Structure formats: structure tokens, C-alpha cells
Amino acid sequence: MKKKAWKAFAVGLSLAAVTAGCSSGGNGDGGNDAEGSGNGSGSEAVTIQMAKRIFPDIAPAPQDLWMWKEYEKMSGVKVDWVAIPDATVGEKKNLMMSSGDYPEAFFGSMGFSIDEVVKYGAQGIFLPLEELIETNAPNLTDLFAKYPEIKKAVTAPDGHIYSLPYVDSSIMDASLRYYVNHTWLTNLGLEPPQTIDEFTAMLKEFRDKDANGNGDPSDEYPLAYPGNIGMLEQQLFGSFGMGNGGLQGASQWIYKDTDDQIKLIFTDGKYREVWKYMAMLWQEELMHPETFTNMEYGNWVAAGAKNQVGVFSWVSPSYIGDKMVESYVGVHALEGPGGRMLNWIDNPARGVTQFMITDKNKHPEETIKWIDFWYGEEGANFGFFGKEGVTYNMVDGKPKYIDEIANYEGGQQLGALQYVDNVYGGFYPYLEPDAVMRRVVKGATMMDEFRQTPEDAEKYATGERWPKFMPSAEESGETIPILTDINQYITESRVKFITGEWDINGAQWDDYVKTLEQMGAGRYLEIKKAQYERYSNS
Structure with missing residues (x-):
């Protein structure tokens, strides 16, 4: 994404403050006349149940976090959070889906694979979102129009979009x-x-x-x-x-x-x-x-x-x-026998399973409006920086976190986490704000944080940065068991070859290749070629 001037950023946050004031009405009426209120009829505010990963040892509960309380005023939508500690997310997610006791939406990294998203989409558990996006999500619509590779990354082979992405175009944040x-x-x-x-x-x-x-x-x-x-x-x-x-x-x-x-x-x-x-x-x-x-x-x-x-x-x-x-x-990268390439670099759609709406959702239009806010500049900035006078102040024309955040005992990242959500844990359903400004607010530069420049990263970065290709339900049914066996075998073989238990220069390498072929390597390649062609031609 293109860098944005701080002036535009500040204007966006000012608008967020105005929106908050208008929607709350200053009299506790919940802002029912506001376009983003989620109901627009003067009736009781909409409530949506969402599951979310939390970090209870280092962050307030979501219902107590300043950002979510503020956004409730701004949107007129109340979220009934199903808060799941990070250590048990996978187990709890599996239990929810197997029992049928799942919420109206899943927010953030909940451990869903793309195979699971496609499966639950085909079963009707996860709703198709493309029509909801077209009519109710202007920020996502603009994002998909400007960056079609992001839309391609979240579109299943059946043409439906069942999940929303985490988007970050910063080459430094997305590379190793x-x-x-x-x-x-x-x-x-x-x-x-x-x-x-x-x-x-x-x-x-x-x-x-x-x-x-x-x-x-x-x-x-x-x-x-x-x-x-x-x-x-x-x-x-x-x-x-x-x-x-x-x-x-x-x-x-x-x-x-x-x-x-x-x-x-x-x-x-x-x-x-x-x-x-x-x-x-x-x-x-x-x-x-x-x-x-x-x-x-x-x-x-x-x-x-x-x-x-x-x-x-x-x-x-x-x-x-x-x-x-x-x-x-x-x-960034080392010249070797095959060239010099920064290949450990991610697609801008760094995660593609970050927000799903389920068939239990009573207010899908209000839900998609609620999440769409985070894919615009205003929401991106609000979710990371907060609001002027609350979480940061302008110093010499630049934002600086307040002292309570800047001097937090665990560091500025955890300090910010006491107010805003999108600064820790990663892979939230939103568009990351400008990479330089993410450092400026902490009083740092890109070089301070990364000890290298983005220019060299661009110089050596691989030209193609694929997402994880969206499979069909039939393809998942084949690749999951193949990869389960193959990945386990590779993990075991890696240790044996590198430590010298197996001779990598001898016949044991040939045996290794034959074993992988017997496990279905050829069929796996056929499926991946088809997925690549489908992605390239979409």
C-alpha cells in the first residue's frame, strides 16, 4: 500500500473522534441516527456474539479494553465477547465446531485453516460474504478494487468469500x-x-x-x-x-x-x-x-x-x-548457488481466515458494517494508535504515545495493549496502518527497529508472493492426509540427514524420495499446480 502523510492520518483520527461524539449523542441514546449504528431505527442497539483470542496475563479483557468500549459508542453495536485464552484457542475452537455451540462470528486468529474455512463454508456454517461486502462494506470494496491480489487470496474455488484477511503491505514487517x-x-x-x-x-x-x-x-x-x-x-x-x-x-x-x-x-x-x-x-x-x-x-x-x-x-x-x-x-538475503533472493516474505494478505460470520448470526449486515470499519484508514489508525489526547499526543507534529504507554514496565507494545487491541498477537481482521508511523509513535525509526533498510529488502525480494491457495473441499480431502504423513516424515528425516544419522550423499536420499512418492507426493503436486493455475487466471 502507498504511504500516507501524517496530516491525513491525523485528520482520520479527528474524524474518528467526531464520529464517536455524534454516535453517542452525548446523552446516552446510543447514536441510533448514525449511519454506522448498526440499526438506524431508534431501537435497542444490536448485540453480536463473537469469539476472540485473548492474552489474559498481559491485557485487559475485551469488554474492559478502552478501544472496544469506545468503538461500541462509535458503532452503536454491542459485542458479547466469547474470550478464549491463547493457550486453549485451538482446543476450544475444535470443541465449538464439533458440538455446534459456536458464536455468531469469529474474530482474529482462532486457529482455522483455509481447509476448514472452505469446508464450513460449503456446509453453510460460514456465510458467503461477497454480496454483503458489495452492499455494506465500502472499505473492503475499495481495498479489493485497488489490490485484486487480496481479493483473490480470500476467494474460494466456488467463487464465495467465507473469511476476511489480515492485510499488511510493509515489506519489513512481512519478511525475515x-x-x-x-x-x-x-x-x-x-x-x-x-x-x-x-x-x-x-x-x-x-x-x-x-x-x-x-x-x-x-x-x-x-x-x-x-x-x-x-x-x-x-x-x-x-x-x-x-x-x-x-x-x-x-x-x-x-x-x-x-x-x-x-x-x-x-x-x-x-x-x-x-x-x-x-x-x-x-x-x-x-x-x-x-x-x-x-x-x-x-x-x-x-x-x-x-x-x-x-x-x-x-x-x-x-x-x-x-x-x-x-x-x-x-x-536480508545471501548470494548462493541459486541466486540471492529474500524469499521469506509474505503476501499482503498475510492471513486469510481472520473473520467469519456464522449461520447463527441474526444481524449479518450490521456485522459486516462493523468489521468494515477496520479496513479503512480511520479504523486502521484507531486500532493501532488510539485517539489523540487519550493514547497519544502530538509532539513537534508527530504522534507520541502517552507516558503511561511509553514508560510501561513491559515495553511500549504491552503498554499500548492496555488501550488498543491490534498491537499484540497479530493477524487481526484489519488493514495495518503506515509502517513508518507505527515506529514514529514509539519514538523510533524503521532502522531502529529492524537494523536494516526497506530499500535493500525491495532490492532482493522475490517477484511473486503467493498466498496460501484456497482449496476446494475435494482437494482438501486429498491433501490433508497426504501432507500429514509427508510433513511428519520430513521432520524426522531432516534431523537424521543433518545430524549425520543418515547419509545425505548416498542411497538413503533416494530412499527418502521414493518414500515421499509412495505417500502421494505426485498427486499433491498435481493439486498444487491446479491451484496455482486457478489463482493465476482468476
């Missing part, structure tokens, strides 16, 4: 980088690596030369990935010629090769080369020794605080702790 310990580079007189060979040589120096300068050359972990070595693997796809399609291409185990053909990753010779490289890293003791056992996140963060972590990957370096951010520099 290698974060390299800049203090170690400085200590050793090195520059950030640009190629796989330079990366390998750097890691060896980290291992051998007391990179953290504490006098102990054996307490450094050159590569440390807490509990997810798959991140390193997927990043390497862009250096070994399998990056086209972006993050969701990799998550579906497919890429577009130089011959313009869609191919499987997990049986490809290039994938074997990725595993060979990772096996070398393991053999050379460049990976953390607990990579394949049980590396606890807290222990990893503690190692980072002691300046013992050389390289890791995440969206921003704050993952290893706010105090360590300035110790790292981001590297």
Missing part, C-alpha cells in the same frame, strides 16, 4: 532477516556477509576467535535458532534457487523454477543441497548443540543477554530481547 551480531563483527574486523561462503567463513571465526571478547573462546553459539530450525531452512531456499513464491510458496512446499514450472521442494535436488549445507554447519559445530533437542526460548534469550548468540532469524532483533537490539545488524 538473518540477524548478525554486529559487536562480534566489529571485534573481529569483519563486514556483514553477502554470500553463503562469506556467511560460512564468518560463522567459523565466531566459533574459533572469542568473538564476544570475554576471554573464553568456547562460549559462543555461532548459529542459534530457538525451536525452529525450519526458519533457517526456508531462508536458504532463496540462495539455492527455490525462493519464487515467497513464504507461502515454501509453506506449501512448492516453487516456480527457472523453466517457469511449479515444482515440489521436498523431493528436489536443490533441497538436498540445502540439507547438505545445514549438515556441514552441524558437523562443524556452528549450530547450537540443542538445535534438535529442546532449546528453551528463555535460555536462548538469556544466552543472548550474555552476548553468546552470533546469528538468528526473526522479523526484528527485539525477539532476542529489547536490550540487545543495537547489537545486531540485519542481512
